[in-house]
Amino acid sequence: MDLKELYRDVILDHNRPPRNFGRLESAGAGGDVLHADGHNPLCGDRLSVYVRMNGERVEDIRFEGSGCAISTASASLMTEAVKGKERAAVARLFDRVHTLLTRHDAPADATLGKLAALGGVREFPARVKCATLSWHTLNAALERGAATVSTE
Amino acid sequence: MAADVSAIAARSAYDAARVRRDFPILATQVNGHPLVYLDSAASSQRPLPVLRAVDDYERHSHANVHRGVHALSQAATSAFEGARERVRRFLNARSTREIVFVRGTTEAINLVAQAYARPRLGPGDEILISALEHHANIVPWQMVCQQTGCTLKVAPINRRGELLYEEFAALLGPRTRLVAIAHVSNALGTVLPVKRIVEAAHAHGAVVLVDGAQAVPHSRVDVRALDADFYAFSGHKMYAPTGIGVLYGREELLAAMPPWQGGGEMILTVSFEATTYNELPWKFEAGTPNISGAVGLAAAMDSLESLGIEAVAAHESRLLELGTAELARLPGITLVGTAAAKAAVLSFTLAGVHAHDLGTILDTQGIAVRTGHHCAMPVMTFFGIPATARASFGCYNTEEDVARLVAGLTRAREVFGRWT
Known part of the structure; x- marks a missing residue:
């Protein structure tokens, strides 16, 4: 197993400091903030995702919490990737990232951009949940508004 | 020192x-490197004498214990009860009636929580633990608190991870019915002053359970010298197999406790009108036990003592x-x-x-x-x-x-x- 495959520069760069780190407050124009908390009970990672929608479009997104480099970088990359996207496009992206993280036979996906850096994670099965936590939490925020999701 | x-x-x-x-x-x-195993506090590895003892038992001596007159049942019973005597010597307990085989430390603590604490404690009573405890020595007591209305108190630690003994002692009082404390902290390695804790708790009439999971592989434990009322540990952290552990309990306490699981082995007679319970320690060992695990535990104690x-x-x-x-x-x-x-x-x-x-x-x-x-x-x-x-x-x-x-x-x- 090659550590440099897992800890690619993009991952390390987004780990420290992560982008779009912090919370969004409900007050202000553009409607309410959707929010969900994610928790990986196995390792104790916790993060919260905040999304401000403008109709069907993700107008702004932030996250906060504490976790390992994989979980933090995945969340950071996710916020950059989904900002400005329509809800349906976010769902499609979720599926493509999920395939990238879990399917060994997944063909290279040129549309993923920086997110492709997460591809090394699938060689480390114990760490896949670290990378998926923020995405599941984003899904929960978009679907239910407020909830706690768990990777277990 | x-x-x-x-x-x-x-x-x-x-x-x-x-x-x-x-x-x-x-x-x-x-991953292409010779293993460096630095996780014995989670589970230790097993030496050949333990592997051989388990294998030998499975090949030559296995049948159910206390159930038959045939040769293998007697061999299994003798191996299982021989292991109990080995544990008694290891802990310097007075009697094998004080040695209950369980799955591990967690089950031992739950047994005491449900069979000792739950029937006796009520609103106003207190259980005292430390801030260093493993979840297994927190959650069973929280459950007893929910079931009985008693209160859980937590003695604090300092930045070095040591129990603040004076604050612990100050939390002891007439309402303290039970003290449950780690002998050695699993997360930090802190060794707690257990003998002193037992003395102080006894002075207030409280019963003491010691979670010895992290202590038995590394130190000589003499339950009589320690004067603990209950002492719990697991086999798999002391070079024995998983799924076997021990609850030591003072005989008069165990004798006064109701069984916590019903079934075979723990009874003397059963009718649909009334059932009489077996003697100690079998009263607390419902169902067929982990016989090969007990054999492995005894072998691990031999190995540890020979080193x-x-x-x-x-x-x-x-x-x-x-x-x-x-x-x-x-x-x-x-x-x-x-x-x-x-x-x-x-x-x-x-x-x-x-x-x-x-x-x-x-x-x-x-x-x-x-x-x-x-x-x-x-x-x-x-x-x-x-x-x-x-x-x-x-x-x-x-x-x-x-x-x-x-x-x-x-x-x-x-x-x-x-x-x-």
């Missing part, structure tokens, strides 16, 4: 290389000393848990690298450490950290293992480069 002559003699006689040859799993290659528990402890504390000094030289490492009295556990963080990343990086070099909250989330909360990496030493670890750990941590700093 003053270096006494016997400890020095034990050190020089200890041959870790020879000890390692008895543990076949230590020859494993992990000499004191010699093992001296060897491990030398590794702890070496590891502590080596880690102190590495930039960015913070040791979590620096108690004056410590078992061979190094819990630490590396600045800029989360414990789970550290665990993965060490694993790629064949080094097994535990990362996370170690089932002691309140301890992590106290130190304001989500997780630590924990290297724990056993009888088979060597200076070379410490050197490999240091090299592994150096590699972790390289991987994270300018971010550390």
Whole structure:
């Protein structure tokens, strides 16, 4: 197993400091903030995702919490990737990232951009949940508004 | 501690290389490197005498215990009850009636919670634990509190991870019915002043349960000298198989407790009108027990005593000393848990690298450490950290293992480069 495959520069760069780190407050124009908390009970990672929608479009997104480099970088990359996207496009992206993280036979996906850096994670099965936590939490925020999701 | 002559003699006689040859799993290659196993506090490995004893029992002696007149049933019963006598000697208990076989420490604590505490405690009563406890010595008491209306009190610790004894003593009072305390902290390695705690608790009329899971592999435990009312431990942390553990309980306490599980083995007679319960200790052993596990546990006790528990402890504390000094030289490492009295556990963080990343990086070099909250989330909360990496030493670890750990941590700093 090659550590440099897992800890690619993009991952390390987004780990420290992560982008779009912090919370969004409900007050202000553009409607309410959707929010969900994610928790990986196995390792104790916790993060919260905040999304401000403008109709069907993700107008702004932030996250906060504490976790390992994989979980933090995945969340950071996710916020950059989904900002400005329509809800349906976010769902499609979720599926493509999920395939990238879990399917060994997944063909290279040129549309993923920086997110492709997460591809090394699938060689480390114990760490896949670290990378998926923020995405599941984003899904929960978009679907239910407020909830706690768990990777277990 | 003053270096006494016997400890020095034990050190020089200890041959870790020879000890390692008895543990076949230590020859494993992990990710292309010889395994460095530094996770014995989670589960230790088994030596050949334990593997052979279990195998021999399964091949030649297995049948159900206490159930038949045929030869194998008698052989199994004799092996199982022989193991109980071995445990009694190991702990210096008065009688085998005080030795209850359970699945492990967790089950032992739950047994006491449900069969001792639950029927006796009520609103106004207090259970006192410490802030160092493993979840297994927190949650069963929270359940009793919910069931009976009693209250859970928690004695605090200091920044070195030591119990604040004066504050603990101040929490003892006429309402304290039970004190449940770790002998050695699993997350930090702190050794607690258990004898003093037992004396103080008894002075207030409280009964004491000691969670000895992390103590029995590293120190001589004499339940009579300690005067603990209950002492719980697991086999798999002391070189025995998983799924076997022991609850020691003072006979008069066990005798007064109702059974906690019903079934075969724990009864004398059953009719649909009335059932009479078996004698101690079988009253608490409903169902067919883990016979081969008990056999393995007895063999592990033989192995540990033939190495000499004191010699093992001296060897491990030398590794702890070496590891502590080596880690102190590495930039960015913070040791979590620096108690004056410590078992061979190094819990630490590396600045800029989360414990789970550290665990993965060490694993790629064949080094097994535990990362996370170690089932002691309140301890992590106290130190304001989500997780630590924990290297724990056993009888088979060597200076070379410490050197490999240091090299592994150096590699972790390289991987994270300018971010550390």
